[in-house]
Amino acid sequence: MKKQLIFTLALFVTLFSFGQKKELKTLEKAVKNNNFAEAKATATALEPMLDSMDDKMKSKFYFNRAKALYANGSGNIADFDRAFDDLSKVDKKYVRDLTETKKFVQNELLVKANGFYTEGKYKEASSLFSMLYKLVPEDQEYLYYAAVSSIQAQDYDTALAHYIMLKDNGYTGVTKEYFAINKESGEEEIIDQRTRDLYIKAKTHISPGERMTESKAAEITNKIALIYINQDKNELALEAIKEARVNDPSNTDLILTEANVHLKLGNTEDYGKLIKQVIENDPKNKDLLYNLGVISAKSGNAVDAKKYYQTVLEIDPSYINALKNISALILEEESAIVKQMNGLSNSASDNIKYDELKAKRINVYKEAVPYLENVLKVDSSDIDFAKTLANIYSAINETEKAKALKVKFGL
Secondary structure (H helix, E strand, O other), X not given: OHHHHHHHHHHHHHHHHHHHHXXXXXXXXXXXXXXXXXXXXXXXXXXXXXXXXXXXXXXXXXXXXXXXXXXXXXXXXXXXXXXXXHHOOOOOOOOOOHHHHHHHHHHHHHHHHHHHHHOOOHHHHHHHHHHHHHXXXXXXXXXXXXXXXXXXXXXXXXXXXXXXXXXXXXXXXXXXXXXXXXXXXXXXXXXXXXXXXXXXXXXXXXXXXXXXXXOOHHHHHHHHHHHHHHOOOHHHHHHHHHHHHHHOOOOHHHXXXXXXXXXXXXXXXXXXXXXHHHHHHOOOOHHHHHHHHHHHHHOOOHHHHHHXXXXXXXXXXXXXXXXXXXXXXXXXXXXXXHHHHHOOOOOHHHHHHHHHHHHHHHHHHHHHHHHHHHHHHHOOOXXXXXXXXXXXXXXXXOHHHHHHHHHHHOO
């Protein structure tokens, strides 16, 4: 009786194994014939049998289900994600074309991800770059682009997770790049080594060279800090910046971000020290000075903001954003003056005060005029600034100028 029981159990296992192999062949055949709907249905039927499969059968199952889910690139993003999970479970000693399949999927998916990014579909691009990293975890550049895409999509939680992973992995993005000068255009071109060498032989390019790219480590930490600031986690932002500055103490972006955090926390003394350090490091950097103007304006420090914008314009009189911001900053003074004027009575003393405020208002207009005029010299299509300037001309009795401007812009 005991022997009969053993024989029956063995027969059951054999039949069960035979059923698995048959279903697995059906799955493989459906995938081969691009019948992905049938393949997915067969995979669903096979899934409960996974625990009883040997390693070889499991590898073939995961490999074919991955191909069914990927569906030659026509699957949805959720299916792609499951497909990559399956591919990571395949043992290549049982599936000979695993490497080739991964490479094909990688190239095809990269084209899709770049396409989504170019089209402004940043969330989709982020998902695909993240999947590429899952598919090829040794290539951390995919994770970096997933983070960048998430920032563009304003998905800050996902971006933060990606950037923290990059930081923890020690990713720097430093690579060797090859370049040469195009003889016809005189411009430097960055190209792969083999192509560059062919161009040099063909004498279409000269002055070949190679160099290491800049590290992205500070940028990554800066992004982490900025996301923390966005989430009002200022203490965590400071920790991230201080950690980064140990290795890159003079990085301007990091110093500026740290200064901004201290400003938010009300640490004006620390803010002042850091701003002084930034200016000492690069006193003629117009973009830096402009950013300092923006930070000062946001913090309510109009005096410093105006000073920074004026310094920018001394370096570059056509710096359009500095022109726009300083004119707006000056005109903001009008609101307080008008409020005071409206609060006055009809008494003799208030009438005198009213005239003083009116003169002060005119002076504000006159101070703003040169900047507004320069805005239109640099950007003659800005109709909003043209309207503002025309109204100010009328207010300060420059009627001919106001008329000319209205005619020019059709106001």
